[in-house]
Amino acid sequence: MKLALDAMGGDNVPAEIVKGAIDAVKKFSCEIVLVGNEIKILEILREFSDWQSLPLTIKHTDEVIEMGEHPADAVRNKKNSSIVVATQLVKSGECDAVLSAGSTGAAVAAAQLILKRIKGIGRPAIATPIPTPEGVTLLLDSGANVDSKPEHLIQSGIMGALYVEHVLGKKNPKVGLLNIGEEETKGNEQAKETFQLFKNMTTINFTGNAEGRDIPTGKFDVIVCDGFVGNVVLKFGEGLATTIFKLIKEAIDAGGVGAKLGALLLMPTLKELAKRLDASEYGGAPLLGVNGYCIISHGSSDAKAICNAIGLANEYVNRNVLEHIKTALEQELRAKD
Amino acid sequence: MKLALDAMGGDNVPAEIVKGAIDAVKKFSCEIVLVGNEIKILEILREFSDWQSLPLTIKHTDEVIEMGEHPADAVRNKKNSSIVVATQLVKSGECDAVLSAGSTGAAVAAAQLILKRIKGIGRPAIATPIPTPEGVTLLLDSGANVDSKPEHLIQSGIMGALYVEHVLGKKNPKVGLLNIGEEETKGNEQAKETFQLFKNMTTINFTGNAEGRDIPTGKFDVIVCDGFVGNVVLKFGEGLATTIFKLIKEAIDAGGVGAKLGALLLMPTLKELAKRLDASEYGGAPLLGVNGYCIISHGSSDAKAICNAIGLANEYVNRNVLEHIKTALEQELRAKD
Numbered sequence: 195m196k197l198a199l200d201a202m203g204g205d206n207v208p209a210e211i212v213k214g215a216i217d218a219v220k221k222f223s224c225e226i227v228l229v230g231n232e233i234k235i236l237e238i239l240r241e242f243s244d245w246q247s248l249p250l251t252i253k254h255t256d257e258v259i260e261m262g263e264h265p266a267d268a269v270r271n272k273k274n275s276s277i278v279v280a281t282q283l284v285k286s287g288e289c290d291a292v293l294s295a296g297s298t299g300a301a302v303a304a305a306q307l308i309l310k311r312i313k314g315i316g317r318p319a320i321a322t323p324i325p326t327p328e329g330v331t332l333l334l335d336s337g338a339n340v341d342s343k344p345e346h347l348i349q350s351g352i353m354g355a356l357y358v359e360h361v362l363g364k365k366n367p368k369v370g371l372l373n374i375g376e377e378e379t380k381g382n383e384q385a386k387e388t389f390q391l392f393k394n395m396t397t398i399n400f401t402g403n404a405e406g407r408d409i410p411t412g413k414f415d416v417i418v419c420d421g422f423v424g425n426v427v428l429k430f431g432e433g434l435a436t437t438i439f440k441l442i443k444e445a446i447d448a449g450g451v452g453a454k455l456g457a458l459l460l461m462p463t464l465k466e467l468a469k470r471l472d473a474s475e476y477g478g479a480p481l482l483g484v485n486g487y488c489i490i491s492h493g494s495s496d497a498k499a500i501c502n503a504i505g506l507a508n509e510y511v512n513r514n515v516l517e518h519i520k521t522a523l524e525q526e527l528r529a530k531d
Numbered sequence: 532m533k534l535a536l537d538a539m540g541g542d543n544v545p546a547e548i549v550k551g552a553i554d555a556v557k558k559f560s561c562e563i564v565l566v567g568n569e570i571k572i573l574e575i576l577r578e579f580s581d582w583q584s585l586p587l588t589i590k591h592t593d594e595v596i597e598m599g600e601h602p603a604d605a606v607r608n609k610k611n612s613s614i615v616v617a618t619q620l621v622k623s624g625e626c627d628a629v630l631s632a633g634s635t636g637a638a639v640a641a642a643q644l645i646l647k648r649i650k651g652i653g654r655p656a657i658a659t660p661i662p663t664p665e666g667v668t669l670l671l672d673s674g675a676n677v678d679s680k681p682e683h684l685i686q687s688g689i690m691g692a693l694y695v696e697h698v699l700g701k702k703n704p705k706v707g708l709l710n711i712g713e714e715e716t717k718g719n720e721q722a723k724e725t726f727q728l729f730k731n732m733t734t735i736n737f738t739g740n741a742e743g744r745d746i747p748t749g750k751f752d753v754i755v756c757d758g759f760v761g762n763v764v765l766k767f768g769e770g771l772a773t774t775i776f777k778l779i780k781e782a783i784d785a786g787g788v789g790a791k792l793g794a795l796l797l798m799p800t801l802k803e804l805a806k807r808l809d810a811s812e813y814g815g816a817p818l819l820g821v822n823g824y825c826i827i828s829h830g831s832s833d834a835k836a837i838c839n840a841i842g843l844a845n846e847y848v849n850r851n852v853l854e855h856i857k858t859a860l861e862q863e864l865r866a867k868d
Contacts, residue, residue, distance in 0.1 A: 441664060
């Protein structure tokens with residue numbers, strides 16, 4: 195796989211992105227084009243004596259899309275921004291996939307405007323893997339689009355199931371619809387209509403409504419929702435986990451010798467657990483529904499998260515998921531005719 | 532305060548409800564009418580030798596609304612169900628407030644049909660207190676209504692702010708709108724329209740959009756959202772906390788002697804923290820916007836949660852919050868004319 199990596203998108207750029215790329219080319223069979231400010235990228239690369247022997251190249255750009263900008267306008271106006279140039283590299287066929295930890299809105303807009311949507315898809319969806327005790331639950335859409343129509347949620351369900359099957363290797367994945375109750379009469383208009391459409395589908399394993407409490411347990415392999423709800427849920431989960439760990443740390447610091455010794459003894463066990471639950475172990479979320487491989491990482495990604503996201507991009511491309519999705523959608527469209 | 536307590540609503544009824552009532556009448560200055568099956572209630576009461584000296588009475592009912600029933604239909608048809616009779620006791624003036632841990636939908640429907648809405652309120656809202664390191668953030672609506680219009684969210688903001696001010700004692704509370712970004716251009720149609728309405732209000736301290744990650748941190752005192760999103764968020768939080776603690780326990784069980792000793796030493800600190808974060812410390816959520824005091828508790832409430840919810844009902848009634856809300860809404864309506 196040859197990856198176009200947006201070296202300027204994220205909180206710690208380009209340092210963490212470049213370091214993640216160096217780890218990744220050593221770990222996975224891939225080539226990486228670092229897209230961004232050449233001087234700044236070289237500054238980091240030179241910290242690694244062997245970098246010139248690695249399959250890394252630089253594509254210089256001098257514009258950056260900031261977090262506050264209107265995504266589609268910024269993509270249209272800043273033709274020489276790192277995310278636009280990186281996405282163009284996929285469009286031209288020079289690279290197989292694009293990965294960015296910058297503005298999610300800009301990455302989605304660039305993918306939609308440059309790569310275009312797959313036939314049969316009204317709106318692309320970000321598919322975020324949520325770590326669970328059973329493995330992973332894919333939550334989509336987690337923020338690419340809001341006010342989605344029921345057919346868009348159905349398309350997300352189809353794409354999510356295919357992704358889980360081909361990338362995560364789980365056959366016949368259980369697909370749930372995020373809702374406020376188990377019964378099919380529950381929910382807002384969007385959820386009630388979507389339930390009826392899902393119920394009549396034979397091509398995916400729809401197993402009913404998923405409630406909020408089902409997201410972290412692994413009861414479903416794929417949970418489908420509107421991007422507004424998905425974004426709120428994901429950020430709430432982040433905030434909650436951070437708050438809980440901060441409070442545990444404060445409590446230990448304020449506690450006696452017993453608490454401190456206890457924390458010390460328990461640490462290896464908790465670290466192992468934290469690793470299992472760490473979202474950065476997955477590193478990135480694919481944007482499904484566009485005609486090309488696009489992976490979106492969290493703005494706060496460090497080198498480890500970027501390296502893991504590159505590993506995920508590798509799997510995603512090598513398993514030909516895009517072709518599987520296209521074929522499935524063509525079958526769906528034919529079945530409708 | 533005299534409370535109508537639905538003794539038949541919840542997972543462990545009537546035992547936990549009755550036990551919670553006994554604790555509450557000893558702890559708070561209140562009278563309680565236990566509404567439900569007299570034989571079953573007496574069975575529990577008789578475990579307490581002093582129960583006849585306590586300010587407890589029983590109102591017998593022989594119908595129960597189950598979780599799966601259509602709420603409004605069930606309320607209309609089961610005139611002798613515990614939640615309907617309990618709500619009628621408030622309507623008739625015999626009791627000051629009603630509390631139920633049964634079907635939320637049925638409690639909301641009973642309140643709407645029997646107590647009616649306050650003038651100026653299009654839809655009532657459940658206001659759930661979320662424990663944070665700073666105290667509490669009130670999330671509303673957390674499930675009474677879905678597909679709310681922007682004006683309903685504004686009404687929730689007004690009611691939530693008054694509740695925080697008068698019951699939780701925080702002056703000029705910060706009100707946020709749950710959204711997928713900080714900028715006012717972000718969000719779905721509902722959120723964008725609501726933002727504009729909030730921005731032009733001078734009667735409440737609107738401090739902008741709240742993201743999912745802001746819910747558990749205490750950055751806002753009141754967070755307003757549609758009941759669909761609020762319900763998903765609350766249940767996700769429950770599921771996530773349960774999953775994390777289950778995994779910590781499993782990790783400790785599977786760990787070595789060090790981990791077990793560490794857990795033992797750390798336990799008092801963690802228990803103190805868990806208490807601070809325990810939602811059952813608040814026990815219940817007021818249903819704001821109906822013309823009467825109605826408190827909704829979680830189905831899994833134990834005696835402690837019920838007792839705490841009764842304490843909350845006590846504060847809610849004694850501080851005359853309903854009158855404050857009515858006055859504020861009349862002012863809003865007059866300002867609009």
